[in-house]
Every structure is written in structure tokens, then in C-alpha cells.
Amino acid sequence: MLLDMYTVLRRFALARGCADSEADDLLQDLFIKVSELRGGPIANPRAYLFQMTSNLILDRRRGEMRQVRREDGWARSAFGHDLVDDPQPTPETTALDRDLLTRVEHALGAMPPRTAEILKLYRVEGLAQKAIATRLDLSLSAVEKHLQRAYKDLDALKLSWARQDLEEVAIDG
Amino acid sequence: MADAHHDRTRDEAIDWHLRLEHGSEDDWLSFTEWLEADPAHSRVYDSVAKAENEVDAVLRHAEFPAPMPANDTVETVDPVRRNLWPRRAAIAASLAIVGALTFQMAQPGSTYSIATGPGETREIALADGGTISLNGNSEVILDRNDTRSVELIAGEARFGVTHNATAPFSVTVGDNRLVDIGTVFNVSRDADLLRVGVAEGAVRFEGSGQSLRLGPGDVLRAQGDRIETTNTPAEAIGSWTGGTLVYDSAPMADVAADVGRAIGMRIAVDPALASRSFSGVLQTRGGAEAVRGRMGPVLGVRIEDTTGGWTLKP
Numbered sequence: 001m002l003l004d005m006y007t008v009l010r011r012f013a014l015a016r017g018c019a020d021s022e023a024d025d026l027l028q029d030l031f032i033k034v035s036e037l038r039g040g041p042i043a044n045p046r047a048y049l050f051q052m053t054s055n056l057i058l059d060r061r062r063g064e065m066r067q068v069r070r071e072d073g074w075a076r077s078a079f080g081h082d083l084v085d086d087p088q089p090t091p092e093t094t095a096l097d098r099d100l101l102t103r104v105e106h107a108l109g110a111m112p113p114r115t116a117e118i119l120k121l122y123r124v125e126g127l128a129q130k131a132i133a134t135r136l137d138l139s140l141s142a143v144e145k146h147l148q149r150a151y152k153d154l155d156a157l158k159l160s161w162a163r164q165d166l167e168e169v170a171i172d173g
Numbered sequence: 174m175a176d177a178h179h180d181r182t183r184d185e186a187i188d189w190h191l192r193l194e195h196g197s198e199d200d201w202l203s204f205t206e207w208l209e210a211d212p213a214h215s216r217v218y219d220s221v222a223k224a225e226n227e228v229d230a231v232l233r234h235a236e237f238p239a240p241m242p243a244n245d246t247v248e249t250v251d252p253v254r255r256n257l258w259p260r261r262a263a264i265a266a267s268l269a270i271v272g273a274l275t276f277q278m279a280q281p282g283s284t285y286s287i288a289t290g291p292g293e294t295r296e297i298a299l300a301d302g303g304t305i306s307l308n309g310n311s312e313v314i315l316d317r318n319d320t321r322s323v324e325l326i327a328g329e330a331r332f333g334v335t336h337n338a339t340a341p342f343s344v345t346v347g348d349n350r351l352v353d354i355g356t357v358f359n360v361s362r363d364a365d366l367l368r369v370g371v372a373e374g375a376v377r378f379e380g381s382g383q384s385l386r387l388g389p390g391d392v393l394r395a396q397g398d399r400i401e402t403t404n405t406p407a408e409a410i411g412s413w414t415g416g417t418l419v420y421d422s423a424p425m426a427d428v429a430a431d432v433g434r435a436i437g438m439r440i441a442v443d444p445a446l447a448s449r450s451f452s453g454v455l456q457t458r459g460g461a462e463a464v465r466g467r468m469g470p471v472l473g474v475r476i477e478d479t480t481g482g483w484t485l486k487p
Contacts, residue, residue: 015208050201128460
């Protein structure tokens with residue numbers, strides 16, 4: 001099955017912006033990981049291989065991102081921050097963090113209660129979408145719809161925060 | 174600039190990201206086609222995945238509106254008694270972090286704690302370039318005035334530390350101490366069981382009146398005064414950070430503790446399985462239910478729901 005999947009996975013890796021050599025590396029990694037899977041049956045092996053490939057790519061991107069590091073104000077706030085780098089936040093950063101937290105909480109309050117509840121189960125409690133659907137007796141696609149709404153609200157907030165930060169930098173500079 | 178086209182692409186990327194959490198093969202193929210339609214799509218997708226991580230960090234501190242009364246009961250939280258229930262621990266842990274962030278002046282001394290809730294992991298960058306990867310349900314105490322010593326209170330952490338002969342890095346676990354000799358190593362603490370594995374370099378273990386040098390691939394288990402060392406492929410050590418657990422003849426109790434930590438579940442082992450060992454690989458990604466589905470056949474056990482978690486049975 002692996003050889004059979006090689007072509008589609010490589011195509012996926014290229015579409016995700018990997019260079020040829022990176023795609024080869026990545027699939028090499030994947031095949032080693034898969035050959036180490038001595039375990040039992042996986043419900044959906046083909047989708048699972050895609051998922052593993054996608055995770056490997058995201059892990060690599062995260063590694064690259066850590067090197068570039070902290071380019072926007074959100075990431076520089078205490079929430080994106082490692083305490084050890086700067087254990088004592090200045091009064092300004094604390095005020096900034098409170099502002100950020102307040103805005104996020106405001107956005108959560110503005111969502112339909114079910115939507116906020118599902119977001120919490122998904123991101124804070126770490127439940128899978130299927131598990132949330134079972135727990136709340138909803139269809140999987142209903143859970144997905146709630147999460148789309150919540151993600152888009154928070155994404156708009158994050159983008160406006162990033163823009164505001166850029167403006168402030170422009171004024172300071 | 175955020176024009177209408179950009180916003181639509183971003184919305185589509187969000188929809189894909191949420192779908193792919195449980196995507197079928199067809200979904201993945203359609204996603205590939207969406208990516209191929211415009212090279213910008215892949216970059217927007219990266220940005221959405223990154224934003225999810227950053228928003229997560231804030232969500233963990235945010236107060237959510239009260240859930241709908243019909244399907245949730247109000248829970249009282251006593252922040253002092255932690256680790257009793259995963260849920261409580263999650264709430265208390267986030268209180269502890271918020272406390273550390275916001276009310277630092279109220280904390281005595283120069284030490285502070287970083288804790289994770291069930292299934293949550295955290296990367297801590299150290300001032301000297303080292304890193305600590307903290308697994309779920311875990312807690313470390315750091316010291317602002319001494320960045321070369323850390324105490325592991327509970328759970329599991331993988332340390333990647335820079336070597337400095339004049340200021341060795343040390344990890345305290347209960348009465349035991351680990352001193353690095355330049356290295357990447359993994360430490361876990363489950364009740365009175367301490368496990369240490371070395372991926373690179375070497376570590377000196379000091380405890381129970383003994384001092385042992387551990388090299389790459391060495392794994393030490395210490396329980397009370399009983400200390401044993403075994404060997405495992407070095408690349409398997411700390412592999413939980415990539416969502417993979419690798420075992421070579423490991424006791425079932427170790428596997429249960431590790432998986433439980435990864436997915437935020439209390440997993441007990443039926444005494445009938447106590448002497449059984451496991452060799453193989455377990456993936457811990459995809460949420461508790463997915464892991465449950467994989468784990469039964471892989472370990473050759475039945476998984477029963479019990480109060481507050483699961484029990485593995487023959």
C-alpha cells in the first residue's frame with residue numbers, strides 16, 4: 001500500500017510547498033515511521049498516511065517558524081511567550097495581555113453558547129470532533145459548523161490585532 | 174492586505190483544517206487539489222495552523238461563558254487539591270499559569286511553576302538556549318535566579334540542554350537528582366516510579382546512595398530503592414513529543430501511564446496484566462477515542478470504562 005500511496009503523498013507534499021528534495025526526505029521519514037508501526041489495524045489507513053504526512057510537514061514548518069520567531073505582537077505577548085525568556089513582564093506587556101485576553105473573552109461571549117462550549121471541548125479539553133458529537137448528541141457536521149464559526153471569529157480578531165500592532169510599530173518607528 | 178479574496182481563502186483554509194481532523198481519503202485528495210489551484214493556498218493554510226496554536230495559548234487562560242445549563246453541571250474547584258480529576262487538574266493548572274503570569278509579585282521567592290493540563294503539551298525555551306518539552310498533566314518548578322536547575326514535580330518532560338562544565342544542568346525528582354553531561358534526556362514521574370532515558374550525551378543519576386552514568390539508549394527505572402537499567406534505541410527516547418510512544422518489553426503499567434498522560438485520561442491496569450510486557454509502537458495523536466480504538470488491538474487488551482478513566486483488562 002505504501003508504494004501505491006507514494007505518488008499521491010508526494011503530490012500532496014509538493015502541493016504543500018515542499019521542494020523536491022524535502023518531499024523525498026519527508027516520505028523517507030514517513031516510511032520509517034510506518035514500518036515501525038508494529039500495531040494492529042488502523043481504521044482508515046490511506047487517510048491516516050495523509051494525516052501523518054501533513055503532521056510531519058506542520059512539524060517542520062513549526063521548527064522553521066521557531067527560528068524566525070515572534071514576528072507579531074500576539075506571539076510576543078505573555079501567552080505566546082516563554083516565561084523564562086522574560087520572567088517579569090513589564091507593566092505595558094501585562095496591560096497588553098489583559099487587553100488580548102479581554103478581547104478573546106469578549107469574542108467568546110459574543111458566540112452562540114453552544115459554539116463557545118464546543119470550542120472549549122475541542123481546544124481546551126482536547127476532545128476529537130467525533131467525541132464531541134457523541135457527547136453532545138450532535139452530528140459530526142454540526143460540530144464542524146460550530147467550530148468553523150468559532151475559528152473564523154477568533155481569526156478575524158487575531159488579524160485585527162496583528163494589524164493594530166503593525167500600526168503601533170509604524171507610529172513608534 | 175486583507176482583501177475579499179484573501180479572506181475567502183482564509184475561510185476555506187479554516188474549513189479544510191477542521192475537516193481534515195477526521196478527513197477521509199477523498200477529503201485529502203480534494204484538499205490536495207485545492208492546494209494545487211493556487212500556491213498561496215498552502216501558505217494561508219500554514220498561517221491558519223499557526224494561528225490555531227497561538228489562539229490555543231490564550232484560550233487556555235480565557236474564561237468561557239457558562240455552558241448551557243441543560244447539559245453540564247456546575248463544578249466546584251478547589252485549586253489546592255490538584256490531580257484528583259483530570260478536569261480539575263486542567264482548571265487548576267491553568268489557574269497556576271495565569272497566576273504566574275499576572276500575579277508574579279505575589280509569589281514568594283524566585284521559583285515559579287509551569288504546569289500542563291490533561292493532554293496538553295508545552296515547549297519552554299530556556300534562557301541559555303535549552304528547551305523543556307512538558308508532557309500532559311505535568312509540572313516543573315523553575316527558578317528565576319538559577320536557570321540551570323529544574324524540579325520535576327509530576328508527569329514527564331524531555332530536556333534538551335546546553336552543556337556548561339562550570340554550571341551543570343540538574344533536574345531534581347523527589348529525592349533523586351539528575352546531572353547532565355551535555356545532552357537530550359527524558360524524565361517521567363508517576364507516583365513513586367521514576368524513569369529516565371538518555372537520547373544524546375550522558376546523564377549522571379544520583380539517588381538512593383548511588384551514582385550511575387547513563388549513556389545514549391540507557392533507560393533507568395527507580396522505584397524506592399530498587400533501581401534497574403535497560404537499553405532501548407536512543408531515537409525512541411522522548412518520542413512522545415512527536416506523538417509516538419516506542420516500547421521494548423515495557424511493563425503494561427508504564428504504557429498505561431504514558432498513554433494516559435498523552436491523551437489526558439486516567440488509565441489503570443488490571444492486576445492480571447501486571448506481568449505482561451509490550452514491545453511496539455503506539456500513536457497518541459487524534460484524540461482519546463482514536464487512541465482507544467488503536468490501543469486495544471495493539472496491546473491485545475480490552476478497554477473498559479471505569480470511574481474517571483479506563484481500565485485495561487485481559
